[in-house]
Amino acid sequence: MPLHYQDCTFRYGRRTRPVLNGLDLEFAPGHTVLLGPNGAGKSTLLSLGAGALRPGSGRVGVGPLSASTRRDTRIYRRKVAWLPQRPGFLPGLTAREHVAYIGWLKGMRERDAWAAAPAAIDRIGLADKLNDRIKTLSGGQQQRVAIAGALVHEAELLLLDEPTVGLDPHQRRRFLDLLVSLRGTMHVIVSTHDIGDLDQAFDQVVVFESGRARFQGPVSLFDSYAAPDCAPGRRLESAYASLLEAAE
Numbered sequence: 001m002p003l004h005y006q007d008c009t010f011r012y013g014r015r016t017r018p019v020l021n022g023l024d025l026e027f028a029p030g031h032t033v034l035l036g037p038n039g040a041g042k043s044t045l046l047s048l049g050a051g052a053l054r055p056g057s058g059r060v061g062v063g064p065l066s067a068s069t070r071r072d073t074r075i076y077r078r079k080v081a082w083l084p085q086r087p088g089f090l091p092g093l094t095a096r097e098h099v100a101y102i103g104w105l106k107g108m109r110e111r112d113a114w115a116a117a118p119a120a121i122d123r124i125g126l127a128d129k130l131n132d133r134i135k136t137l138s139g140g141q142q143q144r145v146a147i148a149g150a151l152v153h154e155a156e157l158l159l160l161d162e163p164t165v166g167l168d169p170h171q172r173r174r175f176l177d178l179l180v181s182l183r184g185t186m187h188v189i190v191s192t193h194d195i196g197d198l199d200q201a202f203d204q205v206v207v208f209e210s211g212r213a214r215f216q217g218p219v220s221l222f223d224s225y226a227a228p229d230c231a232p233g234r235r236l237e238s239a240y241a242s243l244l245e246a247a248e
């Protein structure tokens with residue numbers, strides 16, 4: 001169920017320049033990393049994909065479902081999970097209470113959400129923190145609890161906006177391992193500036209710049225844009241730099 005944008009235009013105010021102008025883009029199934037400079041429109045793209053923003057014209061959808069058609073809203077919300085840059089938590093909730101609450105917000109019955117929360121928290125490796133208050137958890141653990149919220153309502157597509165900001169290298173590694181463990185469970189689109197070793201966690205790359213996809217394809221094709229003399233650990237950074245230079 002890839003996320004797609006058809007002839008999609010979006011602007012933040014009537015007098016502002018459109019961030020997206022007649023965009024046609026279809027994400028491939030699997031795990032996609034969305035790269036691009038600040039201001040390229042990545043957050044806007046994901047917010048539209050989540051149905052949190054509506055396009056001025058055109059269509060945003062997942063399979064046959066439209067993000068902004070009232071008839072599809074309930075099922076769309078259930079199938080698509082979105083974590084903005086700083087996911088909010090209600091103060092004082094435990095990990096289980098938060099995850100059950102997200103399930104309920106996404107349309108599950110209260111008791112079903114409560115019953116399903118422990119398994120979702122177990123999946124993200126925090127079974128021992130089930131009844132801990134979220135504010136006592138580390139930033140990386142909070143990030144994972146937020147992902148458990150998406151697992152509890154069995155979302156089919158997870159949109160993550162800059163999830164590794166503020167994580168230390170160990171937390172970042174655990175986060176990437178978690179993404180790898182979600183392969184086959186859900187499709188994932190992650191926007192990030194943090195290119196490093198992303199080839200292990202992602203199948204596809206989209207480089208977005210000035211409201212357009214400058215590159216879209218498998219990680220192996222993206223890698224082929226790296227400078228021939230670049231160090232082995234720097235290939236993806238090199239590929240990204242060459243693609244952006246080519247677009248200038």
Ligand code: ADP
Pocket residue numbers: 012019036037038039040041042043044045
């Ligand atoms: P990215 O995530 O790639 O950094 P964004 O989608 O956040 O890009 O921003 C794309 C453009 O939209 C930028 O020019 C940004 O200044 C503008 N923008 C983003 N959010 C708002 C907003 N709430 N109001 C007005 N302009 C915005």
